[in-house]
Amino acid sequence: xxxxxxxxxxxxxxxxxxxxxxxxxxxxxxxxVQWVCIIGIVTLNVIVLIWMERKVAGFIQQRLGPxxxxxxxxxxxxxxxxxxxxxxxxxxSQTDKWIFMTAPMFFVxxxxxxxxxxxxxxxxxLVDLNVGLFYFISVGSLSxxxxxxxxxxxxxxxxxxxxxxxxxxxxxxxxxxxxxxxxVVMIAGSLRLSDIVAAQGNIWFIILQPIxxxxxxxxxxxxxxxxxxxxxxxxxxxxxxxxxxxTGMRWALFFLAEYTNxxxxxxxxxxxxxxxxQGPWLPSWLWIIVKTYLVxxxxxxxxxxxxxxxxxxxxxxxxxxxxxxxxANIVLTGVGIEIFRWMGWW
Amino acid sequence: MSEYSLEDMLQALQEQLxxxxxxxxxxFFTFLRVAPGEVLGLAKNLRxxxxxxxxxxxxxxxxxxxxxxxxxxxxxxxxxxxAIKTSVPRNKAEIDxxxxxxxxxxxxxxxxxxxxxxxxxxxxxxxxxLLPDDFEGHPLRKDFKMEGx
Amino acid sequence: xxxxxxxxxxxxxxxPSTHGGLHVEAVLDGEIVTDAIVHLGYVxxxxxxxxxxxxxxxxxxxxxxxxxxxxxxxxxxxxxSVEKLIGVEVPERAEYIRVIMAEFSRIASHLxxxxxxxxxxxxxxxxxxxxxxxxxxxxxxxxxxxxxxVASYMRVGGIAQDLPDEFIPAARSFIHDLPxxxxxxxxxxxxxxILQARLKGIGILTPEDAINYGVTGPNLRASGIAYDIRRAxxxxxxxxFDFELPLGTTGDCWDRLNVRVAExxxxxxxxxxxxxxxxEGETKAKVPRVIKPExxxxxxxxxxxxxxxxxxxxxxxxxxxxxxLHVRAPSFVNLMVLPLISRGxxxxxxxxxxxxxxxxxxxxxx
Numbered sequence: 001x002x003x004x005x006x007x008x009x010x011x012x013x014x015x016x017x018x019x020x021x022x023x024x025x026x027x028x029x030x031x032x033v034q035w036v037c038i039i040g041i042v043t044l045n046v047i048v049l050i051w052m053e054r055k056v057a058g059f060i061q062q063r064l065g066p067x068x069x070x071x072x073x074x075x076x077x078x079x080x081x082x083x084x085x086x087x088x089x090x091x092x093s094q095t096d097k098w099i100f101m102t103a104p105m106f107f108v109x110x111x112x113x114x115x116x117x118x119x120x121x122x123x124x125x126l127v128d129l130n131v132g133l134f135y136f137i138s139v140g141s142l143s144x145x146x147x148x149x150x151x152x153x154x155x156x157x158x159x160x161x162x163x164x165x166x167x168x169x170x171x172x173x174x175x176x177x178x179x180x181x182x183x184v185v186m187i188a189g190s191l192r193l194s195d196i197v198a199a200q201g202n203i204w205f206i207i208l209q210p211i212x213x214x215x216x217x218x219x220x221x222x223x224x225x226x227x228x229x230x231x232x233x234x235x236x237x238x239x240x241x242x243x244x245x246x247t248g249m250r251w252a253l254f255f256l257a258e259y260t261n262x263x264x265x266x267x268x269x270x271x272x273x274x275x276x277x278q279g280p281w282l283p284s285w286l287w288i289i290v291k292t293y294l295v296x297x298x299x300x301x302x303x304x305x306x307x308x309x310x311x312x313x314x315x316x317x318x319x320x321x322x323x324x325x326x327x328a329n330i331v332l333t334g335v336g337i338e339i340f341r342w343m344g345w346w
Numbered sequence: 347m348s349e350y351s352l353e354d355m356l357q358a359l360q361e362q363l364x365x366x367x368x369x370x371x372x373x374f375f376t377f378l379r380v381a382p383g384e385v386l387g388l389a390k391n392l393r394x395x396x397x398x399x400x401x402x403x404x405x406x407x408x409x410x411x412x413x414x415x416x417x418x419x420x421x422x423x424x425x426x427x428x429a430i431k432t433s434v435p436r437n438k439a440e441i442d443x444x445x446x447x448x449x450x451x452x453x454x455x456x457x458x459x460x461x462x463x464x465x466x467x468x469x470x471x472x473x474x475x476l477l478p479d480d481f482e483g484h485p486l487r488k489d490f491k492m493e494g495x
Numbered sequence: 496x497x498x499x500x501x502x503x504x505x506x507x508x509x510x511p512s513t514h515g516g517l518h519v520e521a522v523l524d525g526e527i528v529t530d531a532i533v534h535l536g537y538v539x540x541x542x543x544x545x546x547x548x549x550x551x552x553x554x555x556x557x558x559x560x561x562x563x564x565x566x567x568x569x570x571x572x573x574x575x576s577v578e579k580l581i582g583v584e585v586p587e588r589a590e591y592i593r594v595i596m597a598e599f600s601r602i603a604s605h606l607x608x609x610x611x612x613x614x615x616x617x618x619x620x621x622x623x624x625x626x627x628x629x630x631x632x633x634x635x636x637x638x639x640x641x642x643x644x645v646a647s648y649m650r651v652g653g654i655a656q657d658l659p660d661e662f663i664p665a666a667r668s669f670i671h672d673l674p675x676x677x678x679x680x681x682x683x684x685x686x687x688x689i690l691q692a693r694l695k696g697i698g699i700l701t702p703e704d705a706i707n708y709g710v711t712g713p714n715l716r717a718s719g720i721a722y723d724i725r726r727a728x729x730x731x732x733x734x735x736f737d738f739e740l741p742l743g744t745t746g747d748c749w750d751r752l753n754v755r756v757a758e759x760x761x762x763x764x765x766x767x768x769x770x771x772x773x774x775e776g777e778t779k780a781k782v783p784r785v786i787k788p789e790x791x792x793x794x795x796x797x798x799x800x801x802x803x804x805x806x807x808x809x810x811x812x813x814x815x816x817x818x819x820l821h822v823r824a825p826s827f828v829n830l831m832v833l834p835l836i837s838r839g840x841x842x843x844x845x846x847x848x849x850x851x852x853x854x855x856x857x858x859x860x861x
Contacts, residue, residue, distance in 0.1 A: 061623040157504050161526075161842070227617060228689055237846050239510060305683065307690045308617025310843050311526055374579065374794055399706050403795055405808050405821035416808065418795045418823075422706055422720065425727040429795070450709025453831050461543070476536040476860060485544050486819075492544075 005124055005285065009034075034126055038115050046259040047077040049296070056300040087248035092155070095245065099153030104246065104253035107146035111260035113139050118267045119193050121277050121285035132193035133185060136268055137178050140223065143261060144170040147225075147232055150254070151242035162241025165311055166232035169222055172318040173229075177219035179326035180212040183333040184272050197276030206273040211329045213273045215322050217298075220265045222314070225258065227303035231311060266295040352376065352426065355396055363388070375418070375429045382415075382432045386442040389417070389430065393447050397421045398428065401448035404455060406462045408488045413439055413464055434464060443469035461486040499524065504842075508537045512615040512846045515856030519833065521845055528845055531837040533830055538860040546820035551577050551786040552651055554817070559645040561822065562858040565604035566636070567596040568800040569822075569858070570649040575730060576796035576807040577651045580788040586777040589653035590732045594769045595666065596639070596648060597798075598762040602673075603632045604801035605713075605755045605762075608853045612752060613684045615850040616693055621684045628676045631669050638662050651786060653779030666770060670763045677759060685756065694749035698836035698848040701746060708835070709828045712803025714852060717754045718746035724799040735772070736765045748851035755853075785815050795823075802826050802853055826859035 009030060016026035051066060051074055058065025066073030091097060117132040119125040129135050144167055151163020185191055187208060188199035199205075206213045222229040233241040243254050270276065270291035277284035279291075309317070356369055359378065367388070368379040380388055392398040403418040417430040434441055443466035444451045455466045456475040463484030466472055474481065483490055502523040507513035516537025522530040542561065546554050558573040559566045571593055578585060585593075606625040613621025633643040638659050640648040648655050684690060700710065705718040715722055721740045725733045741757030743750025790813030797806035803825030812818035829852050837845045 057619075061620050062627060063623065157502065161504070230617070237512065237843050304620055306618060307613065307621075307684075307687060307693065308843075309689050310693050310841060312841060313689075313692055372792075374796075400711075401709055402797065402804060403806050403808055403821065403823040405819075405823075407810050407819045416795075418806070418808070422722050423727070427728075448709065449707045450828060450831065452708075453827065454709075457827075474536075476539045478536065485541060490544075 004283075005121065031126070038126070039112060042112060042115070042260050042263070043256065045263060046256050047081065048074075049259050049263070050077045050080075050255070052296075053300050053303075056297070057304045060301070060304045081252065084252040085249050089250060090245075090247045092245055094155045096153040096155060099149045100245070101153075101250070103146050103149035103153055104250045104257070106149065107143055107257040108253050108260065110139060110142045110146060111257040111264065114261070114264035114268075117193055118264065119197055119271060119276055120267075120288055121283070124277075124285060125194060128192060128194050131191045133181060133191045133196070133272070136193075136264075137174070137181070140261070140265070141170065141174050143257070146257070147242050150246070151232075154242070154245040156245050158238045158240075158244050159242050162232040162238045162244070165238075166225065166242060168311075169225075169229065169231050169314060169318075172315055173219045173222035173322075176215050176318060176322035176326045177223055179323065179330060180209075180216040180219060181272065182326075183209045183212040183329050186330070186333050186337060193271055193276075196272055197278065200275045200278065204273065204275040209273065209329070209333070211325065211332075213269075215326045215329065216269065216273070219318075219322060220269065221299065221302065222318070224262055224265055224299070226262065226299055228306035228309050229314060230303075230308060231314065237308075262296060262299060263292060266292045266299065269295050352428075359388070359391070362391070375427060377429050377431050379431045382434050382441045385415075385417075385430060385432050386444060386447070389419075389444045389447045392419060392428070392430075396426075397424065398426070399448075401444070401450050401454070404444075404451055404458060406458045406464055406486075408462065408486065409433075410488070411436055413462060415441060415458070415464065417444070439464040440467055441465075442467050443472075445469055460484070463487060501529065506845060508534075513849060513856075514611065514854060516860070517830075517849065517854065517856055519845060519849070521837075521842065523842060526841050526843075528837050528840055528842060531834040531845060533833055535827070535830070535856075536860055538856045540861065542861040543820055543822060546817050548816065550815045551788075551817060554820070555650065556645070556647040559647045560857060561824070561861065562604070562800060562802065562805070562826070562855045563645055564607050564855055565600040565801040566644060566646045567593075567600040567648060568604075568798065569805060570647060571597050571731075572796065572798040572800065572805045572807055574649045574651050575798065576794050576809050577786065577788075579794045579796050580792055580809055580811060581651075581782075581786055583652045583780050583782055585653055585731075585780055587732075587774050588657075588776040589778045589780070591769050591773040592654050592658060592778065593649060593731060594733065594736070595766050595773075596636075596646075596654075598766045598769075599632050599635060599666070601762045601801045602759055603629050604853075605759055606632075608755055608801075608850075609680060609684060609752065612748075612847070612850040613690070615846050616690055618684060618687065618690065621680070624676075624679060624683060628672075631665070635662060635665050635669070638665070650779060650782075652782035653777070657778045663770060666766065670767055670770075673759065673763050677756060680756070685752065691749065693843070693847055694752060694851070695747060696745070697748045697840060697844050698851060699745060699747045700832055700836050704832065704835060705746065708832045710803070710832055711828070712799065712801070712825055713754045713758060714751055714803065714829055714832075716740060717743035717750040719743055724797055724804060728797070730796070730798050736768050738762075738765050748847050751851040751853075787813065787815050789813060797823065800825055802855060802858065803829055805858075822858075822861055824858045824861060826854040826856070827861075830854050830859055 013026045013030050016029055017023055055065040066076035069075035069079055116126045117129055117135050147166040148163045151159040184205050188196045225232050243251060270288055274291045277288045279287035366380055366384055370377045398419040398421045400420040400422045402420050405416055407414045412433040412435055414433050420427050443455055453475055455469055458464050459472055460474040460476050461484055504521050504523055506521055507518040508516040518534040520532040521528050542557055558569045561569040606629040610622035610625030636646045637643045640646040700718050702718045702720050705715050719742055721742055723740050738761045741754045743754050788811035793810040795806055795808045797804050805825055806823030808821035809817055810819040837848050
């Protein structure tokens, strides 16, 4: 079970080479196949995730959630997806059409790009970049531009407000996000995600870096625009913020991208703080799925119980609390490492 | 108004206004009927000297030739109550605004203006409040033609 | 310095958190609200004009639709003003049932307030919990009148019909469970720090401004003024009950929330006393089939609705229809302070302020 996917990949390259392709071309085709698989998995996963979130919300709110289509209403999201795909795509006449139309696609592309570096199992990583973590953070911050494009292109005041909030919020939370990961990087001594996973062979970084874990979790919630930090949407104040003017599939693409981002960030959290794919008994790819879903549950619970924070509170929380705390965490980690070295425990 | 009784107050007011004020009462309210020009002065007097700080209700009734404007006034917390009544002629439906005495008159006067068409002079922002700005006529007037019935 | 521009934004009339068709034109400087202009009238149904064309009894159902969240309260106010006009004595049992229904309406309305405040601040789940508990009150209304939302249960001279047998156990069990419900809200809604941060010190209404602008009801008591018409000028049989007036200290949105939560308990106390004291007997006084008050009679009757002072100014010309009916709607007057308390706050505070003032647009627009 452990090597199912690797074996399939090896078989595929072996077959391609046996057809007379050079190994370089075979690898290239394999890469494309992997990409298609990731996009497929991401899309299907979103369907499950939306269903799951609605079930969790139902559980928290003492109701049933979707329960009509299929067992436990699992096909509800598929029906919704079909509805969204067949809906009329309205592009308001006053919009900046190109920006308006490309924003959702850009958002999805950025979200899918995150998966490149995530180790989805032992040896199951598309590209093992030596700056993997750095890549993740920088690509992740590109989604700001997508939301801003949506808000600006919509030519709607609510959208613009939502977009401005999104930019302010995501840029501010980028900093504690990166800072909180630095502690981990200092201990692991590498930005390569496979190294970080390997460094957690004995002990998970959530135990060594609890403060970093909490600051990362909060900053990530803000980065994902999820409740209680869902400023850019803020449906009770900004109707739907940056997404107000979108309809049908374009609107659905935003949700696809948001959930894709959510999975990616949760997977990164599992990788960086919860030991990645390592774990007993189960195969490695199953472990990362289990951990990712557990992290996502916490995101769900937070969203459905908390009220939305106010914009200025949000900003001051980042600049006056999260950033100092994560900075202090870096200092603390550095001092700790030095002490360990000095004592000879390292 | 705790140091005054209602009778004292009425007497004092009667002395001030004399013929211009007519006092009547039923089982619920004491009415002070004055000319439209006297309302603002009386209102100021009631608010400043007798503590009637709560303008509960400001409404108007269409009696054909005249419009009657009624102010139901209470004092918080003593809970004394009194009502001012005045009549304005239909063809010159104007009265001084009591906004300067009770700011709560703002929207209530706008409502009376909107639905009954009585103009309140010196009101800071006398525009329609419930009906659309381009509505014609004042529906609570008895001669307002209702269509579609 | 950057050159900045004012930014006008229309909150409503179609907006998730305007509680109906409220339209607030907010002038923004960044996220800071420099002015808020309220436009009303999107739910205007000309109730006052309709009244001139209906008999006194026919108009009762219309009043239910004024404040549809606390359906018995506006009806109670109307039938009591008609009773004052024609001088009818209401039987004891009917009076007690009226008090019970009115206080249940108040609880229902305050539950909606708590829930909608929570959902307007983004805590979706808060609404569901309050709605769940309000559902039990709606069930009780259905038992008595067959209607849930707009019950029209009161009649001139009494009530439509006597309580069914299952009503009193249901009412008692609700009162018994109420402290548990409040504990739950305490944990889910009031205990949340984000919520507290969003309400404390927001939309402060000083006692002076509250009185100047004619604010009444829980909003006035949140500003620290102990004024309740049930206490100041008891109508019906309210002078027989023992209850307290919860007061706020600063007059901010947080106080408005807490005053209402405390009022839930007080309303429950009144209901409990009424359930203990309720006598047997008639539920409807003898009222002429055609109600014709004397010519020239007029009455201004006011009750403490869940929103504030709800007054009816009723003028009779001796006919079977009211010559003039004016509704003094508490939501209408309370909304007047929205610009005042929103100025200088953030855009998100406007939403909190609207929710905390608890307007019902059906009542304010009439």
